[in-house]
Amino acid sequence: MKEFILELLFTIQGIGAASGLIYREQDIYLISDNSNYLYSYSLETKTLKEKLLSERAVNVQVPKKIKADFEAITEIDSCLYIFGSGSTANRNLLVIYDFRLDRVDSIDMGPVYQALRENYAISADDFNIEGAIDLNSDIWLFNRGNGPGQKNGVFVLQRNNLAPKAYYPVTLPSLKGIPLGFTDATVVDNKIYFIAAAEDGSSTYLDGDVQGTVLGVLLPETLQIEYTQPISFSHKFEGLTHYISDSSSITFLLCEDQDGDADFSDIYRLVLPR
Structure with a gap:
């Protein structure tokens, strides 16, 4: 197990249930699983801005x-790709935000998600997209195995x-006897760093009791897990992004979903030695 530093970096007021984040040019872009906005937080000015992603519901707290x-966000060619989880029929939206044009476009991913379920024998109860990365001209979507079949x-x-x-099943360990499920991933130096959370439940719709989060490394060439290690036994981290690196360490930023009605999000810094 590697030594690491995990610390609360700051708290952002005005966004709750943070489910993913991207660090880009001194700004942090966040999504929330109960809001239809993209949030941008400036590390320089400490200010928060909002961009509406879907007209389906314009209020901040969506029922x-x-x-x-x-649940999933990644950057591709100066655009943010933001994916709905697909865990119910109305969660199939892909929103693409173009930084250069300051424009939002959307795609119904329902047919794609249906094809994924049919092609790879994943039931609707086990389908739950929680992370996305851009790798080798493909988009990799991480399915969280918190359904009855535990289909990570x-x-x-x-x-x-x-x-x-393609589809690649990944076997994750348990934490405190509770199965882990992917919650996000990012790429650093051609390695996939992922986080996975343990919740005491077997539903992609209902929240369970949080048992903690692990960090792991998945090797893209072999789809083998290099290692996993717990980073918290009480937090459910749902977002992971690369922050800075040097010859001795890699630093990530994480966001936590507290599964409540809180109107703030805690941002953590995780320093991992090389």
Whole structure:
């Protein structure tokens, strides 16, 4: 087990249930699983801005039954790709935000998600997209195995047309006797760093009692896990992004989903030695 430093860096007021984040040019871009906004927080000015992603519901706190459930975010060619989880029929939206044009476009991922379920024999109860990365001209979507079948795995889409390309099941360990499920991933030096959380439950819709989060490394060439290690026994971290690196360490930023109605999000710094 590697020694690491995990510390609360700051708290952002005005956004709750943070489910993913991207660090880009001194700004942190965040999504929330109960909001239809993209949030940008400036590390220089300490200010928060909002960008509406979906007209389906413009209020900040969207009711659970109708929320888009944005859970996965990644950057591709100066655009943010923001994916709904697909865990219910109304959570199939992909929103693409173009930094250069300051424009939002959306795609219904329902047919793609349906094809993934059918092609790779994943039931609707086990389908729950929680992380996304851009790797080797493909988009990798991380399925969280918190359904009854515990289907942790990676779906691979062709980047140019979002067509299904492959699926790789991934076996994760347990934490305190509770199965782990992917919650996010990022790429550093051609290694996939991921986080996975343990919740005492077997539903992609209902929240369970949080038992903690682990950090792990997945090797993209072999789809083998290099290692995993607990980073918390009380927090459910749902977002992971690369922050800075040097010859001795890699630093990530993480966001926590507290599964409540809180109107703030804690941002943590995780320093991992090389």
